[in-house]
Amino acid sequence: MNCIELKDISKSFGATQALRGVSLRFEENKIYGLLGRNGAGKSTLLNIIANRLFADTGQVSVNDLPAVENDKAQQMIYLMSEQTLYPEKMKIREVFKWTKNFYPDFDAAYAQNLAAQFGLDTKKRVNSLSTGYSSIFKIIIALSVNTPYVLLDEPVLGLDANHRDMFYRLLIEKYGNRPSTFIISTHLIEEVSGVIEDIVIIKNGEIIRNESCESLLSKGYTVSGKASQVDAFIEGKEVIGVDSLGGLKTAHIMGVPDRREIPEDLEVTKLDLQKLFIQLTNS
Numbered sequence: 150m151n152c153i154e155l156k157d158i159s160k161s162f163g164a165t166q167a168l169r170g171v172s173l174r175f176e177e178n179k180i181y182g183l184l185g186r187n188g189a190g191k192s193t194l195l196n197i198i199a200n201r202l203f204a205d206t207g208q209v210s211v212n213d214l215p216a217v218e219n220d221k222a223q224q225m226i227y228l229m230s231e232q233t234l235y236p237e238k239m240k241i242r243e244v245f246k247w248t249k250n251f252y253p254d255f256d257a258a259y260a261q262n263l264a265a266q267f268g269l270d271t272k273k274r275v276n277s278l279s280t281g282y283s284s285i286f287k288i289i290i291a292l293s294v295n296t297p298y299v300l301l302d303e304p305v306l307g308l309d310a311n312h313r314d315m316f317y318r319l320l321i322e323k324y325g326n327r328p329s330t331f332i333i334s335t336h337l338i339e340e341v342s343g344v345i346e347d348i349v350i351i352k353n354g355e356i357i358r359n360e361s362c363e364s365l366l367s368k369g370y371t372v373s374g375k376a377s378q379v380d381a382f383i384e385g386k387e388v389i390g391v392d393s394l395g396g397l398k399t400a401h402i403m404g405v406p407d408r409r410e411i412p413e414d415l416e417v418t419k420l421d422l423q424k425l426f427i428q429l430t431n432s
């Protein structure tokens with residue numbers, strides 16, 4: 150079956166249990182958001198898939214091939230992370246050549262084109278890049294590598310708003326032209342919500358949600374309008390957050406709205422993913 154499959158993966162670092170019996174499938178040609186609070190286990194999960202860390206128990210397979218110490222499986226995966234695995238003195242264009250040796254479908258011409266769009270000078274050495282450009286350099290490889298599975302661990306770290314916007318746009322463009330699976334671990338939930346199809350939420354090393362963005366967001370709704378009307382309406386409901394401005398109020402509510410019950414003056418909109426995430430991962 151074409152997917153990355155994790156079966157009962159656990160991993161501890163000394164007394165810290167980073168992952169607890171994680172079973173999960175990342176299907177082909179989908180964009181996933183991997184969300185979780187600091188220390189939840191996201192990087193550990195991605196590093197285990199990419200064979201940079203070994204699980205204590207459990208198995209990972211890539212298109213039915215065992216992922217551990219297996220070049221055939223690993224050639225289907227590219228992991229972009231904070232760690233830089235290239236010789237630091239290498240120039241960017243040399244890294245592009247080097248990448249092609251391990252990933253034959255790497256598109257060097259497209260990478261050069263992206264570098265020009267981002268204003269990245271490929272004559273520069275890897276260790277001379279600023280934090281933002283170091284992320285951009287890795288993003289460019291991730292978008293050009295053409296592996297069936299691309300894992301992005303905090304890809305927009307240090308990127309300014311314009312470059313983040315460019316990245317999301319290029320990702321969607323790339324996905325449209327040549328679909329593959331992208332797994333994006335990020336804390337910028339609202340920004341990524343327009344890009345991802347499925348959401349995996351990890352809390353204290355356990356998967357607490359694994360479903361489509363649409364299905365998750367249909368589990369709640371937002372009402373806004375005059376504060377007094379909103380207050381009356383939310384009485385007795387499961388409210389997960391409230392924002393007020395002047396005499397206006399917005400309330401985020403779990404449950405399915407009963408349209409007949411909602412006063413005409415109140416506006417009902419989709420739930421805010423970030424508010425829902427905070428609620429699900431609090432405590």
Ligand SMILES: Nc1ncnc2c1ncn2[C@@H]1O[C@H](COP(=O)(O)OP(=O)(O)OP(=O)(O)O)[C@@H](O)[C@H]1O
Binds near residue numbers: 162191192
């Ligand atoms: N090499 C390590 N040695 C010891 N503990 C580690 C190591 N790597 C991760 N951990 C611990 O395992 C847990 C999960 O860490 P992980 O980096 O996977 O979380 P994360 O979800 O990626 O967090 P963040 O969003 O803060 O990057 C944390 O408690 C972390 O401190």
